Amino acid sequence: MELCIDRVSKIYGNKIACDRISLSLHKGVYGLLGANGAGKTTLMRMMCGVLCPTSGTITFDGIDVGKEEYRDLLGYLPQNFGYYPEFCAMDFLLYMAALKGIPKVHAKEKASELLELVSLKNEAKKKIRTFSGGMKQRLGIAQAMLNNPKILILDEPTAGLDPKERIRFRNLISSMSAEKIILLSTHIVSDVEYIADKILLMKAGQMIHQGTLDEILSVIKEKVWECRVEKNKADELSEKYPILNFRNEDEDIFLRLVSEEKPCEGANRTEAVLEDLYLYYFNELH
Amino acid sequence: MTDxxxxxxxxxxxxxxxxxxxxxxxxxxxxKLNKTDFILEQIFYIRKKTWLFSVLIMGFIFWFLHFYENSSTPNMNLWIISSLMPFLALIFTVELSRSSMFKMEEMEAGCLFGLSQIFLARMLIMGIWNGILLFIIALTANLYLPEGMIKIFLYLLAPYLLVNGLSFYFINNKRERGEIYSCAAIAVMVSICGMIMPRFLKRYSENIGTWVMSVVWITGLFMVLTQLRKMHKKLEEDRWNFA
Structure with a gap:
């Protein structure tokens, strides 16, 4: 099982949204990280066949992304999606099941199972327009899984979910990772940190990093420091180093920063986490 | 073998x-469902109010034909029935552009039966339904009006095609969402034109109305065909620029 992205680019006018991206995805969970406008959604849309790449190809075991056969194996949750206001949760899932070619008799069974899985069983007959953002998101996740897809692409699936729902979602994704290719993008770094087998880092349309958590953290390994300094010193350090955290503490300022060598007296080296790397790459101060 | x-x-x-x-x-x-099963399933996802409004328009036309006597203005009753056709066309357009209206395009595009097939299924269902309605309206009108079947069909189809053609043009060239309001405005304008046209044309020859409708019919048909082709091509080949 291989999803192969070969030198894929997307250009809008003079803007390069995705720049010659090549990837090979196998079974497991992939977390796609990047700031707003990095090209994550564009890449995901191209991977779902809803957007044509300007150049390059995307295939799954030799099947082109534009083919019906590919869409049959795909589950997709877009970043912004609507719903038909007259639908209740069950109608919505049955409608999506029909679009996925699932016969009604199986669709009803599958829809009930998924509504239970996303904790919406009691709301099955309620109109979607009465749902909260989190409930709509859970319903969106459920529709993506209706056809038991081999490729599951989720664009910001945890947006709007409360911490309990997020943990439930993470567990659900982890339980499916052995048999599917799952790609999810999010701004919530901890979600990726917990469930992704591999992390993909995008910046300005390019894939700047990919690897396991340990592999990508090696960039800033032993380079993260914490110190408590006076305001003047904090300003000086802020100009010199990428700052990961800046917090007022009594009269001093607590700083967490990235530096090759010890930035100041009293600074302590600390273990790097994914959020540090994210801020290191995407912090505008940097 | 014993029990x-x-x-x-x-x-x-x-x-x-x-x-x-x-x-x-x-x-x-x-x-999986085959294409025919898919189209049949889509019938149940056409909104109830779509069926209801089109039946109401037909019902109103029956009522009008039954209770209104011929006016002194030539073809006046046919003009009045004809001026209701834009609303039938509007219902058709609204149903076709539901995905875009409710931001369902992207989610639908990622399914086995993609957006272009959903569009074609809706177009087929609504096309057949509206065709049946127009045929019934024309047959009934033929019983009450002296104009003859061909003329009745011409007067019914001309505004219907014109509104559809213009609406598809707006949908294809939309810059922002809300194209449905433009379509509604077009339907109202064409309907009003249909109402005032006979009074305006009265001073010219009696056949001028038929000539006007023929021109509208040809223009509308041409627009519908070109714009539908453009719309389908956009869905099938270009896919959207969601940016």
Missing amino acids: KLKKEIKEAFEIDSPVGKKQFLKDFRYP
Whole structure:
């Protein structure tokens, strides 16, 4: 099982949204990280066949992304999606099941199972327009899984979910990772940190990093420091180093920063986490 | 084999409980719907109010034909019926552009039966439905009006095609969402034109109305065909620029 992205680019006018991206995805969970406008959604849309790449190809075991056969194996949750206001949760899932070619008799069974899985069983007959953002998101996740897809692409699936729902979602994704290719993008770094087998880092349309958590953290390994300094010193350090955290503490300022060598007296080296790397790459101060 | 023996064999052998049944059922790929089944299923997802409004328009036309006598203005009653056709066309357009109206395009595009097939299914269903309605309206009008079947069809189809053609043009060239309001405005304007046209044309020859409708019919048909082709091409080949 291989999803192969070969030198894929997307250009809008003079803007390069995705720049010659090549990837090979196998079974497991992939977390796609990047700031707003990095090209994550564009890449995901191209991977779902809803957007044509300007150049390059995307295939799954030799099947082109534009083919019906590919869409049959795909589950997709877009970043912004609507719903038909007259639908209740069950109608919505049955409608999506029909679009996925699932016969009604199986669709009803599958829809009930998924509504239970996303904790919406009691709301099955309620109109979607009465749902909260989190409930709509859970319903969106459920529709993506209706056809038991081999490729599951989720664009910001945890947006709007409360911490309990997020943990439930993470567990659900982890339980499916052995048999599917799952790609999810999010701004919530901890979600990726917990469930992704591999992390993909995008910046300005390019894939700047990919690897396991340990592999990508090696960039800033032993380079993260914490110190408590006076305001003047904090300003000086802020100009010199990428700052990961800046917090007022009594009269001093607590700083967490990235530096090759010890930035100041009293600074302590600390273990790097994914959020540090994210801020290191995407912090505008940097 | 006696019943007793059957019972004893049954008792002597214990069937193994199934291994991996749950996983098998989970992974089992059911035969998918074919295109015909898909189109038939889509009938149930056309909104009830779409059916209702079109039946109401037809009902109003029946009521009008039955209770209104011929006016002194030539073809006046036919003009009035004709001026209701833009609303039938509007219902058709609204149903076709539902995905875009409710931001469902992207989600639908990622499904086995993609957006272009959903669009074609809706177009087929609504096309057949509106065709039946127009035919029934024309047959009924033929019973009450003296104009003749061809003229009735011409007067019914011309505004219908014009509104559809213009609406599809707006949908294809939309810059922002809300194109449905433009379509509604077009329907109202064409309808009003249909109402005032006979009074305006009265001073010219009696046949001028038929000539006007013929021109509108040809223009509308041309626009519908070119714009539908453009719309389908956009869905099928170009896919959207969601940016």
